[in-house]
Amino acid sequence: MIVKLTMANIKSHIRDYVVLLTGLVMSSAIFYMFANLATNETLIKSNVNFKYASIMFIFGLVLLAIITLVYVMYANSFLLNMRQHDYGLFMMLGAKKSRVSRLMVLETLLVGLVATAIGIVLGILATAWLSGWLLDQLGLVMHNFNPIYPKAILVTLLLFVALFIIAALMNLQRMIKTPVLKLLRQSDTVDRVVFKPSWLVLQTILGIGLLAIGYWAMANITTLVLSAVPIALVTITLGSYLIFHSVVLLLLSALKKTNWAIKGLNGFTLSQIMFRVRDYTKILTVTSLLFAMALGAITVGTGFRRDIPTIAKNSSAYTLAINDADEQQKQQISGLSDAKTITYQQKIVGQTVYYLQSEFTSHPYQTAVIGNEAHAQAKYQDTPTNKLTNGQQSEFGYLAGTEKQLNAKFVSQSQFNQLAANTKRVTLVKVQDIPANYQKLVKLADSQNQKHPRAVGTGGFGAFTTYQLVIGIFGGLEFVGYFLGIAFLAMLASCLMFKILSGATQDQIRYQMLAKIGARQKLLKQSINREILVLFTLPAILGVVDVLFGLQLFKVVMTDPYYQIGWIILIFVLIYLVYYLLTVWLYRLLVLPSKKK
Template sequence: MLNKLALSGIKNRLRDYIVLFSGLIISSAIFYMFMALATNKSFITNNAAGSNAKIVFMFGAVLLMIITFVYVSYANSFLLSMRKRDYATFMMLGAKGSKISQLIFIETITIGITATAVGIIAGVGLTAGVGNALINMLGVSSKNFSAFYFPAIVDTLAFFMIVFLIASLVNAIKMSKKPILELLHSNQIPNRNKTKFSIQILQTIIGIGSLAVGYWAMASIKDLKLSALPIALVAIVIGSYLLFNAVVVVIINLLKRNLNFANKNLRNFTLSQINFRIHSYTMILSTVSILFALALGAITVGMGFKNEIPEIADKGVTYDVVTHSQDTQTKKLTSKLTGVKEQVTYTYKVAGNEVYFINTEFNDNPILYPKRDSRGLISDNKYEKITPKSMSKNETEYSYALIDLINGVTDYENTKINFVTKTSFSQLSGKPQTFTTFKLKDFQTNLKQAKQIQMHENKLFPKSDLYGSSKYDMYEQNMGLLGGLAFMGYFLGLAFLAMLASTLMFKILAGADYDKGRYRMLKRMGVRQSLLKNSIRSELAVLFGLPAALGIVHVLFGLQFFKILLIDPYAGIMLPFIAFIIIYLIYYLITVWLYEKIVMND
């Protein structure tokens, strides 16, 4: 009997449950996609770049678990709000509390299992679809990559079952503590703002002050270090809540007092709709604004990490390509390089701890030694020239720079660099060796050729320590670490976006049944349907727009936090902002459509 009641409850409100299902399916699909990579040890360990990103992915998995748990909690609240009246009716007809708890458990677990199963199937498809793009972004091999990864399926099922088990217990406890009449009229209890104007002004000042403290903490990360993050989080959460709790009410009341504005069309009704339940929306709006900031910030920072991979490589190594062989294959590969601005070959001999160079080669074409900033990157393309004459100015550092470029020497401390004439060089014992430096107009366009050259160098000198002088080697290392961070940023950003928009949508649609009566009354009074739809769109635009606007402000200040990690955290900021707002707008339009379907149909 309980199973029939549970299934009939889902069937009777199928439209609302489809909204809930779709959100849960998206969350489980995203979770599976991430876990398919984060838990695939063979894929990670068998790729050099992937191994660098292992910690990054595992950290992202933990963060995604937290986000998903919060999201499912909101979805669970939406589920409970849809069934409160039904449960109250069953209780009035004599159903025992234990039976209602069983009914809640069956419904919650049924929805959870179904949505998770469909989400995993969708996740497998999406993982296969985006797999190649992801592998290209990370710069790793596709070996051991699998869209269908059984451990990820087990982890996803286990996590969501635990979450829904907790959700069912929470629902049962909530239901057992509420009187029947409260359940029957839960959607009809208004939350009017009775706070005094002076208190609202005080809350506004405290809210703005808290946000200022939070923004200051993020900008002062170098001084505050680890304490900056908790200070910023607490201050911004408090500031966001107080800002919505006080400022929105003050603005609405001021607009309602402006009769020329408020009395036009249904503006007064729309403002009253927002004001009617403002307290119940304060928490959700402040939460969404923070999630919005985290989502947009994650995507922006992820894009920043991705864009900085070639820039860090450019600023980390002086020369784009360095070769140490004059064989036919090396000449063939280097001939394919495009946009070569400079190509210089240097000759040297190694005798014990002594390295000898021909002085005229360095006089004609000095080796460039970069000036570096606090991050170890080349500062504003400033270089010093290494010549026999300038060697004494900074002998230790210049020696290290030259040793990095030659083959067969790894003892930086005890190796001495010497410059001799061409005649003296020819009289020295030992086989002459060479290295050739290339400076290119654009390293990125030569990435494929640089990789082939590096692989050939690795085969010729498998036991050497030449890899530190290779720009491609630095590019590959940063692709593994920063590419993983970039992917995590994109992925978590999209996860945040899907969950925050769905959470706000659930909150709005949860009260749509009660709003239906007010719109029916307005229709009977002769109000045109076009005006009613405009009122709905305006109301929901405010509810979606307020957290988005505050979230954007959070991001603009929050990017200061990443100055210690990114060269320019604001570079290319418009692209993720525009893309994010477009996706957010789509969620808004879907919510408007669903809300209109509920409240406008008799």
């Protein structure tokens, strides 16, 4: 009988269960995406470009586990609040408290297992799509990668099952101690906000102090090295919680004493936030951290994406060199976008490669001159052969296309003709956009290396060789940046929207009462807009501040972490605005009374 009543009640609250399951599915899916890359040791060992990125995935996984803990605990608290009236009704009808308790634990675990299972499947699909898309866009190759990774599935399943067991036991303890009548009338009560201003001021000072320690740790990454990350992680998390808990209450209590609070529904809006301030403190803290990590990760990914081609093009004026290009290679060169070529004749005699001086006079060889600004693109200038440095002189030995390291000499036409050697040609190729031509350049470079192996220890010639070397070191960090940014952005939207929409059931009663006593639809919509705007704006502000300090962590590996940061923040805020508008629209559908036709 109880099972039938439970199923009937679930059907009547299907909308609330959809909101609950959606949030939990997103949480488990995103956690699996991290676990897949953080726990795959074979993937990390077989991919050099992920050697430096793996530590970021591990710290991201730890932080996400902490956030997931708070998220799951809140979700189960929401589940208990939604069902406790029904549990109280069952006991009023004669059901034993022990049996209802077992039913509650079973229902909690069932919801958790279903959400986790769906989340893992969604996480596998998201990992396959997102990783494939990013690798294709960034020009990276990842070996031993499989979206379906058993260890990641096991880690995700064990974590969420453990969290749901803990949450179920906590809910069970809470329900056992709650009288039946209180269970029945719990939805009719509200949490009164009782606080002491002096205690809130102390929390504000402590919160600011903890944030300052975290920002200091990130700014001193060169001194603290890897210890700066956990220090910042702990202090910023605790500091953000205290700031939201104290500042929000102080600000709202001050606003309620102004004339603005008595206009329209402003007082009602302020009360709405204050009644649920404890729950919002947690979610605002989580949201600010996710906002900072998402924005910071995308900023770092964009920074590495900008730096890698710049570093490569600063190393040489030419992209790569092709010796004695055949017809297939000539077609490949012609297929490059915005490509320029220069061809020089050469003869190899002993340990020397000879070039025509007249060709270098009519088509001067260019060298890269790096500017003073950290993010500046190198300028290329013509360099006479008689003014070449030793390093520039040795470059021409690489252009011979042999495994030997040769010396270069520049001679006249008559001297060149007298040399008893076959005339060869080397074509220097220059493209403006290496990433856009990456796949074509790979094929061209591979064909060159097969025909003319590189000299031992030289590492090859041209900006493309440098590009491949740098992307091997920092390409994994670039991948991590975009991957983390997209994942945390999805988690951010899931957390905040879930929190706001989960309270719509009780809010619906309040808005219907306001409508019955004459409140206009326009004022009700304004109240909703302002309430949700506060919840979106507060974590965004702190998140941006966290990012501005947090980018100090990357000053040791990036030329300029803050380059064009304003545009990135603007784009991110616009995307964030879309989530705000979507949340407002869904919330209105749930709480506002429908218009009578």
